[in-house]
Amino acid sequence: MRVRIRAPRPADEPMYAEAVRRSAEHIGRWNPVEPDGLPDLLDRQGVGLRTFLIEDLETGGLVGKCNVANIVMGRFRNGALGYDSYLPFAGTGRMTEGMRLVIDRCFADPADGGIGLHRLEINVQPDNDRSIALARRLGFRHEGFTPRMLFLDGAWRDHERFALTAEEWTPLIPE
Numbered sequence: 001m002r003v004r005i006r007a008p009r010p011a012d013e014p015m016y017a018e019a020v021r022r023s024a025e026h027i028g029r030w031n032p033v034e035p036d037g038l039p040d041l042l043d044r045q046g047v048g049l050r051t052f053l054i055e056d057l058e059t060g061g062l063v064g065k066c067n068v069a070n071i072v073m074g075r076f077r078n079g080a081l082g083y084d085s086y087l088p089f090a091g092t093g094r095m096t097e098g099m100r101l102v103i104d105r106c107f108a109d110p111a112d113g114g115i116g117l118h119r120l121e122i123n124v125q126p127d128n129d130r131s132i133a134l135a136r137r138l139g140f141r142h143e144g145f146t147p148r149m150l151f152l153d154g155a156w157r158d159h160e161r162f163a164l165t166a167e168e169w170t171p172l173i174p175e
């Protein structure tokens with residue numbers, strides 16, 4: 001592993017803003033670009049939303065961010081993953097490594113520091129090839145097509161829905 005994951009904190013704001021600004025073009029076609037969005041994200045952390053920053057172990061640089069959103073416990077134990085990778089780390093495989101750590105944390109038992117989810121989904125616009133490649137690389141199954149699912153960049157956008165359940169995940173062995 002070349003990365004680690006951790007919760008964001010207020011001291012990350014400058015590093016976060018810089019990484020998002022630097023990556024605006026890379027992110028912007030698919031997700032909102034909000035360099036100053038970390039304080040709001042920190043405010044919204046709770047039972048329904050957990051954010052993880054993915055950090056490069058060697059340099060401490062910010063590789064990416066993953067939100068585990070729409071978390072519902074009870075009989076569903078489900079969450080939706082939303083993510084961005086940042087330059088200069090995009091396309092180096094580090095985001096994939098970080099996402100594996102996030103998924104592992106999502107499925108792990110709360111007694112072991114996990115969230116205790118049973119199912120994760122990833123919703124991707126049909127022509128977002130890099131995100132679809134990432135979902136498939138992580139082992140997500142294509143479940144279906146959801147028309148007009150999310151309001152992004154001024155319109156309701158169709159999404160392809162991918163999912164993974166805990167039974168399909170081999171827990172990572174801690175190093």
Ligand SMILES: CC(C)(COP(=O)(O)OP(=O)(O)OC[C@H]1O[C@@H](n2cnc3c(N)ncnc32)[C@H](O)[C@@H]1OP(=O)(O)O)[C@@H](O)C(=O)NCCC(=O)NCCS
Nearest residue numbers: 027030083084085090091092093094095096124130131133
């Ligand atoms: C979707 C997104 C998060 C994918 O992240 P990424 O940076 O491509 O992910 P990785 O760094 O793990 O890159 C994997 C790629 O690097 C390549 N790679 C290079 N060196 C590698 C290495 N040492 N190990 C593994 N893969 C490596 C892989 O071949 C792979 O390329 P491919 O997808 O063309 O096959 C990113 O493109 C992004 O932020 N997009 C904009 C926002 C977005 O679309 N978010 C998701 C909305 S649903």
